[in-house]
Amino acid sequence: MARPVTPLGILAKTLESIVQKIDTTDTVLKDELCYAYQIASGLDPYLEDCTTPDSEPLRQLVTKTQQEEWGQNWQKQVTEVPLEQEMLSGHVEGQTLKMFVRMTQATRILEIGMFTGYSALAMAEALPEHGQVVACEVDPYVAQFAQHCFDNSPHGHKIKVKVAPALLTMRQLSDMGESFDFVFIDADKGGYIDYFNFLLETNLLAPNGIICVDNTLLQGEPYLSEKSANGSAIAQFNRHVANDPRVEQVLLPLRDGLTIIRRV
Numbered sequence: 001m002a003r004p005v006t007p008l009g010i011l012a013k014t015l016e017s018i019v020q021k022i023d024t025t026d027t028v029l030k031d032e033l034c035y036a037y038q039i040a041s042g043l044d045p046y047l048e049d050c051t052t053p054d055s056e057p058l059r060q061l062v063t064k065t066q067q068e069e070w071g072q073n074w075q076k077q078v079t080e081v082p083l084e085q086e087m088l089s090g091h092v093e094g095q096t097l098k099m100f101v102r103m104t105q106a107t108r109i110l111e112i113g114m115f116t117g118y119s120a121l122a123m124a125e126a127l128p129e130h131g132q133v134v135a136c137e138v139d140p141y142v143a144q145f146a147q148h149c150f151d152n153s154p155h156g157h158k159i160k161v162k163v164a165p166a167l168l169t170m171r172q173l174s175d176m177g178e179s180f181d182f183v184f185i186d187a188d189k190g191g192y193i194d195y196f197n198f199l200l201e202t203n204l205l206a207p208n209g210i211i212c213v214d215n216t217l218l219q220g221e222p223y224l225s226e227k228s229a230n231g232s233a234i235a236q237f238n239r240h241v242a243n244d245p246r247v248e249q250v251l252l253p254l255r256d257g258l259t260i261i262r263r264v
């Protein structure tokens with residue numbers, strides 16, 4: 001069972017715990033807490049319900065990702081980095097990315113951080129036949145896992161996987177004169193500022209290109225006083241983008257935060 005990894009999911013879980021524990025004769029307080037819990041816990045299922053369902057290959061990819069023993073894989077050194085099922089972005093975010101690709105009519109997509117390939121495949125589904133997703137992933141095992149899932153989809157052939165640290169792949173792509181009209185950043189949080197700067201300072205982001213960045217709310221940490229290393233990295237990234245006159249951006253409270261960025 002996946003643990004909550006979004007500000008809303010954590011809020012709902014916390015309210016649930018309070019509602020279960022509260023021992024009071026104050027029925028007004030109890031009713032208010034139950035109301036707050038219902039509002040918080042009902043939102044995600046409602047969003048899921050009102051959003052176009054995933055394709056069968058995406059559903060199978062999710063199930064396969066949930067069934068994999070990621071903790072054991074890391075202990076047994078099957079994977080080179082620690083991975084967990086919660087990394088997968090999921091239905092509403094996947095459909096959002098797919099919608100953005102259609103809206104921007106992007107044909108060249110760069111993904112930085114692929115994991116089992118959920119977001120790469122969701123975006124590929126929105127591409128025309130000649131479109132391409134170049135997906136950067138540092139871990140060879142999960143890259144192969146994703147490739148098996150892509151092979152089960154009629155859109156999988158549009159995805160080209162590059163197994164290496166993303167910045168290395170980005171340098172190679174830039175040297176080859178490649179550029180992308182849609183970029184999804186969803187890898188190591190400490191690398192976000194470098195990825196962002198590199199995209200803006202090279203030809204890699206096409207002149208009217210869009211960058212989408214995941215986890216920019218990182219479980220609420222950027223606006224809370226206690227931060228993990230990833231929380232601090234995201235807080236710094238968000239400040240960096242907000243202070244950068246080269247871009248305009250909006251941080252959407254979708255799942256764990258999704259920032260949309262364009263050059264001005």
Ligand SMILES: C[S@@+](CC[C@H](N)C(=O)[O-])C[C@H]1O[C@@H](n2cnc3c(N)ncnc32)[C@H](O)[C@@H]1O
Nearest residue numbers: 087088089113115118119137138165166187188
């Ligand atoms: C949050 S997951 C990506 C989830 C995926 N985009 C999705 O929506 O399902 C982050 C992935 O980035 C990969 N990663 C971490 N650091 C990286 C790096 N420096 N270069 C490339 N990939 C990296 C991790 O191995 C992991 O698979």
